[in-house]
Amino acid sequence: MKLTGAQIFVESLIKEKVEIMFGIPGGVLLPTFDVLYGAPIKFILTRHEQGAAHMADGYARATGKVGVCIATSGPGATNLTTGLATANMDSVPVVAFTGQVATHLVGNDAFQEADTTGVTRSITKYNYLVKDVREIASTIKEAFHIARTGRPGPVLIDFPVDVQRASCEFVYHKYHKEVEIRSYKPKYKGHPQQIKKAIDLIKQSERAVIYAGGGVIISGAAGELREMAKTTQIPVTLTLMGMGAFPQDSELFLGMLGMHGTYFANHAIQNSDLIIAIGARFDDRITARLDAFAPKAKIIHIDIDPTSISKNVKVDVPIVGDAKNVMREMNKLLNKLGSKNMEKRKKWQKQISQWKKENPLTYKKDGKLRPQYVVEKIYEVTKGKAIIATEVGQNQMWAQQFYKYNYPRHFITSGGLGTMGYGFPAAIGAKLGKPEKVVFDIAGDGSFQMNIQEMATAVNNKVGVKIAILNNGYLGMVRQWQQLFYKKRYSATDLTANPDFVKIAEAYGALGIRVSEKGEVEGALRKAISVDGPVILDFLVEREENVFPMVPAGARLDEVIRGLA
Amino acid sequence: MRHTISVLVENKPGVLARISSLFSARGFNIDSLAVGETEQHDVSRMTIIVKGDEKILEQVMKQLNKLIDIIKVIDFVGQPHLERDLVLIKVNAGKGKRSEVLEIVDIFRAKIVDVASNSVIVEMTGDEEKILALVNMLKPYGIKEIVRTGIVAMGRG
Incomplete structure (x- = not known):
């Protein structure tokens, strides 16, 4: 059967089981949007392409499926880029489509033309410019394969308008053949010899720590991680991206490590004799001063991406493979070690509980409305079962510290790129993927305004996300650094000219609730959850509250500022 | 390195x-x-x-x-391999100096591929070291232009 490029595009998406896509049309996408009209794919019209990219990303993180977004050529494509870079840094499977000017105009500075594949080359896992209608189906198939396999990431397909209009034969059954790319063969199984070496190191260790990241969540290995910790009695610290990979009420849980990690996680790392890194990449927010990181520790590093291994920290036993596969193999061997291997870690556990007792994660509990209290209340009211998206900055750190994440894919945050404006659209994407879930965006007043226009998208599609603005009238994290390291010179961080967020909610046709007293928090949260549509909760919190503990930039991981005197 | x-x-x-x-x-x-x-x-x-x-x-x-x-x-570091680069050198070779230039070209087993009244173009293939040596020898006569293809390499055996 002969189909146009646009029809092949839509048929291919249906074959990939795409249920929903996010985006905005434009001149060069008209043929495609004409086919999408009436197609069995839910289309969410966003108000900015950045919103579309983050929604696809949030949908992917919450569901584990590939998120799909689409934007027109030129400005549509460049508006997508922040979303693509965000997904790229956090290994999120997204397939983005961009319209392109007709092939004979490409490179001519045509109206709404940008070199999209050139611009996005370094912020995608891979990208394509499709110049022949006969290549559309195979390109889409490949793109989904690349996006979801190995270390996942965003893939972009640039799609000229004349290719959408051209037609060729499309045979459905052919679409299902396996993708075979000779130069792309991710390694899923760990090398048995390396695994054996790792087990030997674990056997010899007395003060081991497991340091696990987003890779554990991506590979669905939370169960394997729990088993490994249980059979070895080795404590576990998680990265921001790893939140939810390990139950937080466990005795063995250390909380997050790094710049705003717990005192005890950072001290455990610095004093350990073995670090078992799983699906994490030793970035600068984790290691603090690199040359003083974990000086006594040997390091085992399990990662599917060989370029993550020995990039920042020299690794003793590298294991390239999928976290789930490798841990399953390791657990088989660890199970045989028996209780003697657990016994010798008693002393180390005692030391850690001592640190925990002396330096718990806490904040000043008085009559004032503090942001940490709001986050704790969200945890209580949702019984820890909500999906929490965050913006970036103080709100993000408090959301991590004071909500307990016990399930994978329940904490959605821009860890690598640190994209302000991410949380709200990501929450919309997550809620559309998991409609049965309560979904919160824990936001700052600064971040929320970076994609506030998506209120229209949320209202229009009845997406009941709850936006909890921890409103301190500042770009809070930058202000905190200015307070601590720049003599309180609050240069360009004051946001007191903020709009009235309750009125903003109302103007969009949503509910807005302002909370300025501690006693009103719980009631407001319950009210917000009971409402079907989106709700903005404007919490007027203590303006100069800081995120502690904190390891200043350039300091050693255990040089922790615990609070201000 | x-x-x-x-x-x-x-x-x-x-x-x-x-x-x-x-x-x-x-x-x-x-x-x-x-x-x-x-x-x-x-x-x-x-x-x-x-x-x-x-x-x-x-x-x-x-x-x-x-x-x-x-x-x-x-x-290829530490592995037996060949490296080759092709160079074209346009060098001054007026009447008085032409035979000297030709002699050098001969010694290097290079070739003259173009002759003009005041200059010749020399072509040579070799590794980095050999090319540098030729360039150094021709320098005193006045090199007008050098074009190189870039090095290609192949493992031995």
């Missing part, structure tokens, strides 16, 4: 940009780059000469391997 890196890649648009940006993003200067088709028309080989910090280079090699269009990466 100088590295001769040979990369087998898919012969399609954008591949060179992906590779060169890996180097430039880490502040590496590519000293020499040669690209050509292999025995398979859909596979090209790039030979890249770089110098730089070993640790960063190890990372670049891994990143190269990770690129989806790259089929194979070989670093």
